[in-house]
Structures are given as structure tokens and as C-alpha cells.
Amino acid sequence: MRLASYNVENLFDRAKAMNLDTWEEGKPVLEKFAALNKLLGEITYTAAMKTKLAELMIDLGLEKSDTGPFVILRRNRGGLLKRPQAGGIEIVAQGRADWVGSLELRDEPINEHAMRNTARVLIDLKADVLGVVEAENRPVLAAFNAEIIRALDGMPFRHVMLIDGNDERGIDVGLMTREGFPIGPMRSHVDDRSENGEAIFSRDCPEYSITTPSGGHLIVMVNHLKSKGYGSKAASDAKRHAQAARMKAIYEEVIADGAENIAIIGDFNDTPDSEPLKPLLHDTDLKDIFTHPAFEDGGYPGTYGLCNAANKIDYILLSPSLYQRVERGGVFRTGMWPGSRPRRWDVFEELKRPEDAGSDHAAVWVDVNI
Structure with a gap:
């Protein structure tokens, strides 16, 4: 299998603040959005x-307007x-109970060429079990699967699942599987809390139980850890460290319950040598597929942007039982912008400009005999 x-970076719509030319342009908007949302949720508004x-x-x-x-x-x-x-704004509410409503990010459609190139990646990847990062929600993921993939003569996935997570921007994690790979029991960790009461996971860390056509069983956990994009470096690092530590604990609980074949996959937003990821990458027996002798990185060590070593942020981690069943693996970059001087890899014919890329991320894959 x-x-x-x-990381598909959204399928149909994406927050406008995340669609600006550079992350530096959108970062202040997202920071102020998060700060305003937090203040609006306070029980009492002081002067x-x-x-x-x-x-x-x-x-x-x-x-001048609510928009x-x-x-x-x-x-x-x-x-x-x-x-x-x-001019100006006067806050008249004394606290959250005085009004009913919400603050939302405005969306705008994804570039049509980018959308189609995302679908081409999903088609050419030929995955039986695919962890998806940054999908808007399950209806969107299901529609993309049924409509866009089919429109490009691809075979839609048989099963599509996504549990709504904690991120208000519409960037959740999900799972898609082929016929013969049914998704069984699922467990969400969307409500796992730290000692201060905050949600640990920025999105979720769902556990999906999957059965293979040969009768094998595996558990796949999909995650998207805290980015380095906004907030202080110390706060972001601490958040990712807490997430990695919780993932380690979940993994150990699953092992203690008798499971052997476990994969933890997704965008971890940090490098293998980073301190925040140490609980997961160095304090468990999980193995990064990049370290397997049968794995080919395509000549570049990273998975994001121009795929330098500092951009190795996407992972497939396997338990020892799965790792020893690996037959081969690799990085699929055909839907990424390859740079121009020089072009680093071959791309789809339809990928003419950076904004036409299916994603800034490569897909990572592994063939396992199970």
C-alpha cells in the first residue's frame, strides 16, 4: 500500500490574508485577527x-463597516x-454576553490553475491512504475529490474524512483512502488541553484506524503543528514542543493498547534537528521515512519552497513494525514551483507561474508491505 x-494549502477558498504575495504581508493581519478574536471572547470588557x-x-x-x-x-x-x-469606534458592550456574533476571515477563490495542479498531484501520487493538510472542511474535501479529480479523469478516493479542528482560518487535517482501505474507528484530540486550559493542537491530531485489502491494520495520525509565521519565536517553539510531547504520549498510549503499525504524518513546521520536535523525533522509536535506505529524496533534502535542508518540514514517521516493511519511498515535487535559476525539478506542463503551483509543499510517500 x-x-x-x-499539504494542499486549501482547495477552493483561502483566507485573503493568507493569499497575499508574501507571508510578511499577511502576518500582521492574522496576528491582529487572533488578538481581536481573543479579546472579543472575554467575559468582561475593561476600559x-x-x-x-x-x-x-x-x-x-x-x-466604517462590519466588512x-x-x-x-x-x-x-x-x-x-x-x-x-x-469617526472611530466606541465599544458599548460590557462583555461577551452582551452581543451575539463572530469575527471571521474573508475568503477568496484559489487560482483555478493551482486548484487543478493540486488535483493532478493527488492523481499522479497514486496513494492508497493520503493524509491531507490545510483542507477547508469535509464537504469541500469531498467535493474536490468527486468533482475536480474526476474532471481531470482521475479516480476519486472512496473514503473522505475530516474532523473539524481548532483553527478558525479553515486549515484542517483529513484523510482520504481508496477502495479496500476502509476507515474504521476514529479518535479526535481536538479538545486535548494543556495545564493552562489552552487547546494543545492548532488543528487536531486525529487517529484513524485503517484496514488493508490483505487484512492488515494500521493507525494513521495526521497533524499540522504550530507554524513559525506569527507570534514570537519563543511562543511558537513552546507550542510545537508541547504538541510534539503530546503526540509522543498518544503514540505510547496506542502502543500500550497493543497496536504495532502506526504512522504519524503531516506538516510539522520544523526541521528534524529542532528542539521543539525532539520529544517526537528523538525520544520515541518512530523512524522518519527520509532515513530509510530505500527512500529517494530526488536530490533535495527539503519538502517546502525550494526544498533546501532548512525546508524539511513534512513528515511520515513510522513505528518499527511499519518501518521494516518499507519497500520504497520518495518526494513528489511536480506540482511545486521549481525556481527559475536554475529550475530544480520537472513540473506539470500547466504550471507556468509560481501562483499556479498546486502547493508550496511537496507530497511525501512511502510504499509499505502490509
């Missing part, structure tokens, strides 16, 4: 909080704010 992991709420709303383009260039403030009932004729 072929197991693969691919200082109200000042900050108004400041953030103005920064996000909400001074800004990157966010939408939905006010269903109750009074949250007033907009004086002289």
Missing part, C-alpha cells in the same frame, strides 16, 4: 480592553459597538 502526506478592541478593529479596516478588506464582523444580536459620525 502507498501512504502519503500532502483598557475596550480601547484595544477599538484599536484592533480600526487596524483591520472595520471603522473590512480581510475580516468580517458578524453581529447577530445585542450591542457591541457604535460608530460616531466624527
Whole structure:
């Protein structure tokens, strides 16, 4: 069977703030969105909080309207704010209970060529079990599978599953499997909490139980760890370290329950030698498929951007039982922009510009005899 992991970077729609030309442009918007959302959720709004709420709303383009260039403030009932004729914003609510509504990121459609190249990757990858990172939700993933893959003469996956996670931007993790690889019992860790009460996982760390045509069983966990994109480096590193430590604990629990064939896959947003990933990569018996003698990296050690060593952030980790069953593995980069001076790898004929890339990430795959 072929197991693969691919960060699709959304399929139909993506938050506008994440679709800007550079991450540096979108980062302040996402940081202010997160800060405003957190403040809006407070039980009581102090005078200082109200000042900050108004400041953030103005920064996000909400001074004149509930619809800004990157966010939408939905006010269903109750009074949250007033907009004086002289300008500015006045927060009138005394706390979260005084109004009903939400703050949302605005979406915009994905480039059609990029969408089709994402589908081409899924078709040519020929995976039997595919972990998907950054899909909007299950209906979108199912529609992409049934409509776009079929439109390009590909064979849709038989099973599509995605458990809604903690990220408000619509970047969740899911699983797609072929006929003969049914998804059995599932367990979500979306509500796992740290000692301070915060959700550990930025999205989720779902456990999927899968049966193979030969009667073999394996458990696949898909994850997308905290990015380095916004927030301080210390906070981001601490978050990923906590996530890696929790994944280690989950893995050990699964092993203790008698399972042998376990794969942990996804975008971990850090390199193999990083301190945040140490609990998972160095303090367990899990093996990175990149270290297997039958694995071919295509001449480049990374999986993101131009695939240098510092861009090795996508993983397939296997338990010893699965690792010894590996027949071969590799990195699929045909849907990625190859650079221009020089071009680093061959791409789809339809990939003419960087924005036409199916993703900034390569897909990673492994063939396992199970």
C-alpha cells in the first residue's frame, strides 16, 4: 500500500490574508485577527480592553463597516459597538454576553490553475491512504475529490474524512483512502488541553484506524503543528514542543493498547534537528521515512519552497513494525514551483507561474508491505 502526506494549502477558498504575495504581508493581519478574536471572547470588557478592541478593529479596516478588506464582523444580536459620525469606534458592550456574533476571515477563490495542479498531484501520487493538510472542511474535501479529480479523469478516493479542528482560518487535517482501505474507528484530540486550559493542537491530531485489502491494520495520525509565521519565536517553539510531547504520549498510549503499525504524518513546521520536535523525533522509536535506505529524496533534502535542508518540514514517521516493511519511498515535487535559476525539478506542463503551483509543499510517500 502507498501512504502519503500532502499539504494542499486549501482547495477552493483561502483566507485573503493568507493569499497575499508574501507571508510578511499577511502576518500582521492574522496576528491582529487572533488578538481581536481573543479579546472579543472575554467575559468582561475593561476600559483598557475596550480601547484595544477599538484599536484592533480600526487596524483591520472595520471603522466604517462590519466588512473590512480581510475580516468580517458578524453581529447577530445585542450591542457591541457604535460608530460616531466624527469617526472611530466606541465599544458599548460590557462583555461577551452582551452581543451575539463572530469575527471571521474573508475568503477568496484559489487560482483555478493551482486548484487543478493540486488535483493532478493527488492523481499522479497514486496513494492508497493520503493524509491531507490545510483542507477547508469535509464537504469541500469531498467535493474536490468527486468533482475536480474526476474532471481531470482521475479516480476519486472512496473514503473522505475530516474532523473539524481548532483553527478558525479553515486549515484542517483529513484523510482520504481508496477502495479496500476502509476507515474504521476514529479518535479526535481536538479538545486535548494543556495545564493552562489552552487547546494543545492548532488543528487536531486525529487517529484513524485503517484496514488493508490483505487484512492488515494500521493507525494513521495526521497533524499540522504550530507554524513559525506569527507570534514570537519563543511562543511558537513552546507550542510545537508541547504538541510534539503530546503526540509522543498518544503514540505510547496506542502502543500500550497493543497496536504495532502506526504512522504519524503531516506538516510539522520544523526541521528534524529542532528542539521543539525532539520529544517526537528523538525520544520515541518512530523512524522518519527520509532515513530509510530505500527512500529517494530526488536530490533535495527539503519538502517546502525550494526544498533546501532548512525546508524539511513534512513528515511520515513510522513505528518499527511499519518501518521494516518499507519497500520504497520518495518526494513528489511536480506540482511545486521549481525556481527559475536554475529550475530544480520537472513540473506539470500547466504550471507556468509560481501562483499556479498546486502547493508550496511537496507530497511525501512511502510504499509499505502490509
